[in-house]
Amino acid sequence: MPDYGVFDDFSCGARRAKAQGKSFALARTLGAMTVTGADQEATGLTSRGWWWWERRRSAVLDVSLGVFSALECALEGVNFAGDAGIAVPAGVVLGLVAGASLVLRRRWPIAVVLVSIAVTPASMGFLLSVVGLYTLAASDVPRRITAALAGMSVAGTFIVTFVRMHQSVARGDYDPGLWYVPLVSVVMSLGITGPPLLYGLYIGARRRLMESLRERADSLERELSLLADRAEERAEWARTEERTRIAREMHDVVAHRVSLMVVHAAALQAVARKDPEKAVRNAALVGDMGRQALTELREMLGVLRADQQSVAVRLDPVPLAAVGAAAAAAAAAVEEGPCLADIEALVGQSREAGMVVELLVQGEARGCDALVEQTAYRVVQEALTNVHKHAAGAKVRVRLAYRAAEVAMQVENGPADGVTADAGLPSGGNGLVGMRERVLALGGVFVSGVTEEGGFRVSAVLPDASE
Structure with missing residues (x-):
């Protein structure tokens, strides 16, 4: 997560530039x-x-x-x-x-x-x-x-x-x-x-x-005056960008987990009387997913608190070690986020929710940049969440390819089977927008659209600087 103190510095710089400009004008007059x-x-x-x-x-x-x-x-x-x-x-x-x-x-x-x-x-x-x-x-x-x-x-x-x-x-x-x-x-x-x-x-x-x-x-x-105006514009842009990033992170963390919980809750309701053992397993899955969602939310809020502490420490020039600790905490949160190795578990969760998912991996798996792996994971996660929302019962194919200096991923689903009941999940319409913003921010390519069979396809290619 980025450091919010930088954006507050932009605002402070704008105010200082304006104050200096007024003082300069007064002295000149x-x-x-x-x-x-x-x-x-x-x-x-x-x-x-x-x-x-x-x-x-x-x-x-x-x-x-x-x-x-x-x-x-x-x-x-x-x-x-x-x-x-x-x-x-x-x-x-x-x-x-x-x-x-x-x-x-x-x-x-x-x-x-x-x-x-x-x-x-x-x-x-x-x-x-x-x-x-x-x-x-x-x-x-x-x-x-x-x-x-x-x-x-x-x-x-x-x-x-x-x-x-x-x-x-x-x-x-x-x-x-x-x-x-x-x-x-x-x-x-x-x-x-x-x-x-x-x-x-x-x-x-x-x-x-x-x-x-x-x-x-x-x-x-x-x-x-021009510098002050420019600093204010940059600060406003930074605040807007950060709000967008926070909203995107919250959407990715909450939407997928909650969607799976809703699907499992619907299945639990359907089989509670017919198959008590399966109902117990579904209830356990719902609890696990809820705990995972809470864990990810705590991690995100911890990074936000660390950034706020970094802002407060900047106002005091003495405890410089606290600034380094806050920056280290933010960097550690990025390193400990989801990675490409977690995609298999992600697909398994969708399978447990009743989705037919096929995972294909091409090329030799390798470690990539932490931000690249997080972005690839979020793209697959959001694509699967959209299938749960909009194509209940559809078959899904997830492809992950390791290429020279890049990583490609594709999630394609067929049309809904018309038999599986719709879970009635709400949609904010920001899933595809968030995926596109994540991919383009890293200099990648993002394509999405309807297939000839009536399904939907999401494709992304991310450059891997670690290669």
Whole structure:
């Protein structure tokens, strides 16, 4: 008998997979830096109402940066207007427009960096340049465009710094040397553009890594869900299969013995007054068959209890020896079941019940696999039981053939003689189905049908791996 603990493990595995999938989804949701639709509704955030911002805090941050940048550029525009010889309001307006462009940094980062490069000669837009380069490096803009704009920003800052430093040195009373102005210009240009650019590259790489991990988490969650569904299907299939096997075993054990008991009881009733000695023999046979049926039922129930103990032991990791004992008990039950050598006794029981049975054995008898011998025995047993039920008084021929790497059996009966009284045995209609399932489960061939003489024939061939 199979181990029921395995099927319970299927169910436990399905529940664990579902629990892990829920935990994984919860952790992913808490750790993800995204906003769900419910959060958007709660905060009043919509893509149409807030343009391109995904969060309200992002919009507040960008607007705040734009205001500070506009004020900075406006103050610097006053000095630029004096140096360039234009009206101060014009310089202020230019600074306000240039600085306010920082609000667009998430939507058009390239345009913001271009504006910062354009106002570099006017010595304005320090915040605009730093934040613009950071946003450009952190965005999904192609790297060649980022490198080109960063190079333009470094070059523009270097040129402006070089010119201003050269003018300052020329107006001074000291000579620092030819290396001073270029070195300071390089340090200033790299110091202004380098840190925001590198930090933006780091943030962009981190964001892409988080997105890839989030996608992987979604994929794992889907896989866990599929595995959980598949485990539930396998567990349900295993339970159904096991119920079918138990029903088949109970049918084979009970139906044949009880059928013979009913036949002998009918014979006992018929001869009780005419032949008391024969009645006594029939009564003894009924008692023997009842005891045999009880013995087989006890063996089957013992295997079921051993399997249940195996399930209980699996919940406790300590007594591993009990698991081995339960498995050994189940294996012993298979080994101690009926075998091919018991077919002769099986035929003898039917003869004692009044059936005319002929047993023919072809080939040299040998020991086969335990499951093969049990299946062959059950097929013959069920075929004889069907004769008792449906063809009372018919002659039966049982053939058993030992072939190379296989065992064949055939039970054929003629039509009912019409004289023997029908015992009135009920039929569930599952006998042939059970025989076919047993044979096909071992990779054998099963054929049954009505003969030309009006009888019935059951044939089966089982592969014997022990050969």
